[in-house]
Amino acid sequence: MREPIPCLLDADTVIKYYIDFRGSEIVKYLFDESPTARIYVTSVQVAEVISIFYKSCRLGAFSETERKEYIDTFLKDIKENKIIVYDYVREHLLDFKVYETITHIRPPNLKPERVYIPEFGGYVSELKDIADTGDTIMLMIMREAHLITDKKCYLFSSDGHVLRVADALGLKAFNPLGMTFNDLPQDLDKRLHKRKKTSLQVICKDCNNESVSLGSTRTIDICEGGVCIKQPSTPLAHTNRVNLVIHNFANEPIIKQLGTVTHIQDDKVSLKFDTLLASNIF
Amino acid sequence: MREDKLARHSKAENRERLDAFNVKLSENCSNAVPHDKLRHLSEDKKKIIEKLTEK
Numbered sequence: 376m377r378e379p380i381p382c383l384l385d386a387d388t389v390i391k392y393y394i395d396f397r398g399s400e401i402v403k404y405l406f407d408e409s410p411t412a413r414i415y416v417t418s419v420q421v422a423e424v425i426s427i428f429y430k431s432c433r434l435g436a437f438s439e440t441e442r443k444e445y446i447d448t449f450l451k452d453i454k455e456n457k458i459i460v461y462d463y464v465r466e467h468l469l470d471f472k473v474y475e476t477i478t479h480i481r482p483p484n485l486k487p488e489r490v491y492i493p494e495f496g497g498y499v500s501e502l503k504d505i506a507d508t509g510d511t512i513m514l515m516i517m518r519e520a521h522l523i524t525d526k527k528c529y530l531f532s533s534d535g536h537v538l539r540v541a542d543a544l545g546l547k548a549f550n551p552l553g554m555t556f557n558d559l560p561q562d563l564d565k566r567l568h569k570r571k572k573t574s575l576q577v578i579c580k581d582c583n584n585e586s587v588s589l590g591s592t593r594t595i596d597i598c599e600g601g602v603c604i605k606q607p608s609t610p611l612a613h614t615n616r617v618n619l620v621i622h623n624f625a626n627e628p629i630i631k632q633l634g635t636v637t638h639i640q641d642d643k644v645s646l647k648f649d650t651l652l653a654s655n656i657f
Numbered sequence: 658m659r660e661d662k663l664a665r666h667s668k669a670e671n672r673e674r675l676d677a678f679n680v681k682l683s684e685n686c687s688n689a690v691p692h693d694k695l696r697h698l699s700e701d702k703k704k705i706i707e708k709l710t711e712k
Contacts (some may be wrong), residue, residue, distance in 0.1 A: 386710075387711065390710050393692065394695065394696060394698055394706055395696045396703060396707050397707075421678075427710060430709055434705050436698070436702040436703075436705040440688075444688050444689070444690045444694075444695065445695060446688070447688035447689040447690075448688075448689040448690055448695060450681065450682060450689070451689040454682045
């Protein structure tokens with residue numbers, strides 16, 4: 376049994392679970408497929424998420440009926456503990472010990488970036504938006520969660536400023552916008568085995584007839600339980616069964632395995648092997 | 658402050674159910690739908706929401 380790992384999400388990241396945007400694949404994976412991720416939001420961000428649904432409705436993105444559906448589905452997820460609300464008031468404002476902890480947090484050493492402006496022929500300091508209250512609370516909670524869990528917790532946000540502050544504070548933070556499944560930390564991954572990044576040649580063949588080639592491609596990473604490859608010339612679909620022949624750098628076939636497609640993201644395909652490989656084979 | 662705003666404010670002040678959020682959760686969330694149904698928004702509508710959320 377793997378230990379649950381707290382993942383604190385900001386409001387904009389939570390929205391990606393309900394509406395398909397860039398980065399939604401990662402958020403859906405955390406919610407529905409990761410065996411360890413436990414989704415947390417702060418109580419302040421519950422209001423923020425609901426407010427986004429209201430604003431979207433006012434701007435014509437959906438009807439009143441749809442707005443009710445979005446909000447009630449979000450609340451149902453909270454009710455069913457799919458999302459755990461971190462009660463900032465109960466956990467922090469009423470616990471005066473927390474203020475002592477906060478004073479130990481060093482202010483992040485953030486310097487404004489220097490940007491060259493050709494019209495002026497010189498550099499100016501780029502102004503940064505200050506983090507809003509919700510973001511500040513989230514970062515404070517994350518700082519404490521890091522101390523309590525010995526850094527076994529993650530922050531997910533696509534807000535550049537939050538990510539910079541998190542980075543300066545040494546917090547483990549991820550931006551779902553720019554990442555792939557391979558960038559997810561190992562302990563959130565449903566694949567149990569440690570992956571090794573490697574680019575080996577793979578020949579994909581029909582699972583029922585080995586003489587039918589589906590194309591040659593390269594591995595992105597590999598582990599005892601499966602492999603991630605680039606899409607071959609005949610595109611693979613979810614649940615497809617494939618015969619894989621993986622070659623080493625001397626172009627000798629070292630692995631012959633039957634695998635099932637479990638995930639597809641952009642041009643990357645993850646396959647689970649039918650039987651585990653020996654760990655020393657690759 | 659306008660009268661209707663005052664009335665709303667006083668209603669909030671006198672709110673008896675301080676655990677209104679938990680009460681709302683304990684109700685049925687009757688408008689909830691399967692997640693897949695929510696994700697079928699058109700591209701232009703998605704863009705409106707994406708603009709709201711991306712900083």
